[in-house]
Amino acid sequence: MNEQIQEVLALTNRWVKRLSREKFSMLFTLIQPMLFWLIFFGNLFQRAADVQIVQAPNYMSFLAAGVVVMTVLNNGLAGGVDLLFDKENGFLERLMATPIRRSSVIISRFLFVMAITAMQILVILGVAFLFGVSAETGILGIALILVIGMLFGVGLTAISMAMAFSVKSHGDFFSVLGFLSLPMIFLSSALVPLAAMPGWMKTLAFFNPMTWVIDAIRPLILSGWSQALPQVAIALGVLAIFDALCLYGGARAFKRSVG
């Protein structure tokens, strides 16, 4: 057990070092979601969005939950990229020829992606606060937002790693990634509430786990505990199923790839 902790720490430390040496990449990773989505999109649609429809004092306060979950989505789906590069340049094989527990590599990646995501969520909520959006449920609510975000992120990262281990080339990986990411966002309640969508989109968004995650986080920011808790309970149920499926798929892909 102690040995595995040492392995996971050493491998996680590597991801941190890599990120810290890609300063530009780090900066843009942190800034992009809040700048692009929250500030630009939030202010741009301020007038266009109908307060009656979004059921929020202003569009940005409605959008905040969406941006939080979009960030989880993008980080999660990109979570396997570094493993893909490790696979392609042989670093993964070097690691696999050492007497480490096979799971240490995976766990280190989960830890790293989750830590980065958590930081980004806090930054987004902080920026939203500067624009006058504060979470109705306070610190405890923010902690719950982080937990829900992490639970969604685990499943997404597992999908991403499964893809990294299965694809033949990184071209395939990025094609699938590009194909998945935007539809997941548009076919969810991130930008518009379900009630305001055309029927067919509503149906698709209903089956998107992202919708349920957003619908749990949004009342934590906008409304307060009494409205949030039932939504949170539903989201936790959805996430339990989602994560179980993703982790099962991820474990299979990993086993097939590295034994």
Add this chain to the structure above:
Amino acid sequence: MSVAVAIEIKGLGKIYDTVNAVKNLSLTVAQGEIFGLLGPNGAGKSTTLRILITTLSPTSGTATIFGHDVVKEADTIRRLIGYVPQERAIDRFLTGREHLLLLADLYHLPKNEALTRIASLLKLVDLEEHADRVAKGYSGGMKRKLDIACGLLPNPKVLFLDEPTLGLDVQSRLNIWQYLRQLRQQGMTIVMTTNYLDEADQLCDRIAIIDRGEIRAIGSPKDLKASLGGDGVWLTLGDPHSPLVETLSTALKALPFVRAIRSAPQGLDIRVDAPEKALPAILDTTNRVGCRLDGIEYHRPRLDDVFVAHTGRSLKDQPPEPAT
């Protein structure tokens, strides 16, 4: 004196989808030798190596390292071996020292021991000056040296190297050969793949020639060359299709030093025992028969000849391919 067996491979086979990469391969490597797997790209060398380092499981057959099965006791094997991959499996954002520190943690070396080992390895491969630079700026030779230091970090009983000098300049190659010879002197068993003949010839104690997934010949470079049957003399004839060539061939066969004669596109390919006596006699005979001689070439047997004899083609003719 009997030498301990380091590696024993029996009937090893690996099939990818439809490709039979390794077929029924058997061989033994003794402790303390440098063993080379020689063959063109795609011959099955790297596949064999990957099975031995436990990152690939065989379709059939078994392989053991110091008595431990590479499939059933993979974790034990991983504690015995060091691996130097073919690709430049270097994280360009980490420094050389950070690579070694990471591996030290993965091998659970005690902190003090790790630091001393890392310092001495950096010294061995002459990377001390660059140890704290990010690997992005390393030259090919420096990356390779770091690779070797990484492979040696766990102080392995068997070191596996995949094409250790591929694409390196002459000086770096010679340095790496020198490290490997030093390691053998310390009793380490070394298994390497190569598609360089001179590397196999000068560095390896024994080699297995592999082509299309099968072993074609196995032995020390010296024995393999001797098994060709003597030194080679090539005659280039003015008219290789003249009926006189037949007469010449019969006359040469009667000479005491000539062991074999084969006709070749340019003339005749002769194997001789004592070149200092055979050469004048061959020239005499050619003159006496009246064949016009355009050239005569003498050479000691080369590993390339061995390769051609066993595979029917020259390793030098292989077009460079991306490694698989």
